[in-house]
Amino acid sequence: MSHNDKQQDARVRFLFEDAPVRGAWVYLQHSVQAMPAFISASPAGKILLGESVAAAALLSANIKLQGRLAIQARGDGALRLLVAESSQNAGVRGVIELDDRAENTLALRELLGDGYLAVTLLPDVGESYQGIVPLQGARLQDCLAAYFQQSEQLETALWLASDGETAAGLLLQAMPGAQDDLKGWQHVHALASTISNEELLSLSCEQLLHRLYHQETVRVFDAEPVQFQCSCNTQRSAAALATLGREDLLQLFQETPVVKVDCHFCGKIYQYSERDIDKILGEISPTLH
Numbered sequence: 001m002s003h004n005d006k007q008q009d010a011r012v013r014f015l016f017e018d019a020p021v022r023g024a025w026v027y028l029q030h031s032v033q034a035m036p037a038f039i040s041a042s043p044a045g046k047i048l049l050g051e052s053v054a055a056a057a058l059l060s061a062n063i064k065l066q067g068r069l070a071i072q073a074r075g076d077g078a079l080r081l082l083v084a085e086s087s088q089n090a091g092v093r094g095v096i097e098l099d100d101r102a103e104n105t106l107a108l109r110e111l112l113g114d115g116y117l118a119v120t121l122l123p124d125v126g127e128s129y130q131g132i133v134p135l136q137g138a139r140l141q142d143c144l145a146a147y148f149q150q151s152e153q154l155e156t157a158l159w160l161a162s163d164g165e166t167a168a169g170l171l172l173q174a175m176p177g178a179q180d181d182l183k184g185w186q187h188v189h190a191l192a193s194t195i196s197n198e199e200l201l202s203l204s205c206e207q208l209l210h211r212l213y214h215q216e217t218v219r220v221f222d223a224e225p226v227q228f229q230c231s232c233n234t235q236r237s238a239a240a241l242a243t244l245g246r247e248d249l250l251q252l253f254q255e256t257p258v259v260k261v262d263c264h265f266c267g268k269i270y271q272y273s274e275r276d277i278d279k280i281l282g283e284i285s286p287t288l289h
Ligand SMILES: [Zn+2]
Pocket: 230, 231, 232, 233, 263, 264, 265, 266, 267, 268
């Protein structure tokens, strides 16, 4: 099996006809390589960011609200910051700050030190909702699966892989109300547990589903393109400055007549000067940037 360079970044949802289980598959190459933070990350950072973005793309596939899903982590260990976001329509972006101490592990608790992992739903309209993910498993995929299993009371499993250039993932989730058919879930889950990282990264969705489920009837939906997409804008970057307050802003513009705020997700630079002060202060909001 060789790496398939022709593979497009895509997300594919599917359903089992004979088991109350739905799933999604995702493959990312251009979309993660378009992220400035991915390009500049260490090898371990590329793997962790790639897997996180794949997870966000998978977990946003079935959310009911119109908006975005974010996986966020902050800590005082080697991993200081991780954000991976996907819109419902698979527009993805991410950042990571991971120092060199992290080369030998992908275990989150170890990487984060005193920190947290969270999943946040960011609806286009209305309040965001954040749930703290207990660091119960070693890997991101284990922590996230346990979290969704607890918070939604649905059997959930994730397989994530990244080789530093591409990332891929597979999500299985029991359908709501499927508690009576645990056998169906166990069967489908056991088959998926046989996949290797290499297979995840190299097989197309069709090949993977055939490899795992050639004896099952799987209904596969149309592939959705995954793209790098940043939701930053002038208002959101001004809101970050606004938290300084009028006095500190005035002093800042005394020292630096043109203040540049750059977006960590896409690298876009927003510029402000003293005459923007009223506009900036009008943008105070608790929105995550
Ligand atoms: Zn941006």
